[in-house]
Amino acid sequence: MIFNKHLENIKTYEAGKPIELVVREYGIETKDIVKLASNENPLGCSPKVVEAVSKILTKMALYPDDSMVNLKNALSARYDVDSQNVIIGSGSDQVIEFLIHAKAHNGSKILMNSITFAMYEIYAKHVGADVIRTSSQEHDLDEFYKLYQEQKPEIIFICTPNNPTGDALDAQKIYDFLQKIDNDTLVVIDAAYMEYAIIKDAKKEINVKELIQKHSNVIYLGTFSKAYGLGGMRVGYGIADTKIIKELYKLRPPFNITTLSLEAATLALGDEEFVKKSVALNLEQMKRYEKFAKEQKIDIINSYTNFVTLLLGSERNSTKIANQLLQKGMIVRDLSSYNINAIRVTIGTDEQNSRFFKLVTQFL
Structure with missing residues (x-):
């Protein structure tokens, strides 16, 4: 059987190893496994969300509200934009898929950082587009602009904070960069981790309303999978000029978000105290990782x-260390597939992080 030739050079995206698989492969009890690989919120989600969703389980037999009016109105209020500027996706990666299919085609060029979210390239190859990457590990917008001038890409992806490295750009640098980009080039600002960046450095925060008012070629992406603790609900969103949103809606399948997911995301957005608690814990525990790295003489990306x-x-091998940790029930992300000898570790609870430090110290 012959399949689309665009699929020949696509590597399957590898998500963080699930707990259930570790139980089967290593015979470790579920209670003894710590998953620090998929950047999930160690506090789970807001208790208000759990309570509310449990009350509407009987609605699972019914199709969701395809207008998504409550969630779109909540997002429009949060960012002070019109609800027509918002599109909801099954995770922000579904919106990324819409964007590439709407703008790119065979032979298009898509510009992205050398190390960044893998789905940009995978979706690019779905349509036969050429991927252009920078040489720098962290986002260097001077290099981005140079490649933009040379290659004239149809789409530019800026992931800030960046996954899987964690670095972030000052918002002003992004604004200055956008001033130099022509209006027919689509610029995607993927800000899945912005809630964490803001508490650490206010200069990272992007004013979404001003962004889309000044730049009709830019879309801002967010998600409920991280700070809001709803990774299992799969809800993301894009905010942009209505001309972009209207084109994306032509690609959106009906009922792409479940009834429970819509309810959970809407309520999660309203529980600001839970998000504040989550990001505060994260920042507190991050300092422990920075101290640990210094003690072990390991370089850590800010x-x-x-x-x-x-x-x-x-002198150390990321794959070996990740596998050693896995055999002890500690799941982290080996970044060797990104051609970088590093491990990415989700910041967990105080107890989870202490266990990580103890195990890694043994293996190092």
């Missing part, structure tokens, strides 16, 4: 997310 990237240098 992170504005809910994870840290530990660069292991030439």
Whole structure:
């Protein structure tokens, strides 16, 4: 059987290893496994969300409200934009898929950072587009602009804070960069971890309303999978000029968000205290990782997310250490597939992090 040739050079995206698989492969009891690989909120989600969703379980037999009016209105109020500027996706990665299918085609060029979210490239290859990458590990907008001038890409992806490294750009640098980009080039600002960045450095915060008012070619992406603790509900969103949103709606399948997901995301957005608690805990525990890295003489990328990237240098092997941790029930992300000898570790609870430090110290 012959399939689309665009699929030949696409690597399957590897999500963090699930707890259930570790139980089967290593015979470790579920209670003894700590998953610090997928950047989930260690506090779970808001108790208000759990209570509310449990009350509407009987609605599972019914299709969700496809207008998504409550969630869109809540997001429009949060960012002070019109609800027509908002599109909801099954995770922000579904919105990324819409964007690439709406703008790119065979032979298009898509510009992104050398190390960044893998789905940008995977979706680009779905349509036969050429991927252009920077040489720098962290986002260097001067290099981005140079490649933009040389390659004339249809789409530019800026991931800030960046996954899987954790670095972030000052908002002003992004604003200055956008001033130099022509109006027909789509610029995607992927801000999945912005809630964590803001508490650490206010200069990272992007004014979404001003962004889309000044730049009709820019879309801002957010998600409920991180700070809001709803990774299992799969809800993301994009905010942009209505011309972009209208084109994306032509690609959106009906009922792409479940009834329970819509309810959970809407309520989660309203529980600001839970988010504040989550990001405060994250920042507190991040300082422990920074101290640990210094003590162990490991380079660590300054992170504005809910994870840290530990660069292991030439004397240590990220795959070996990740596997050693896995055999002890500790799941982290090996970044060797990104051609970087490093492990990415989600910042967990105080107890989870202490266990990580103890195990890694043994293996190092």
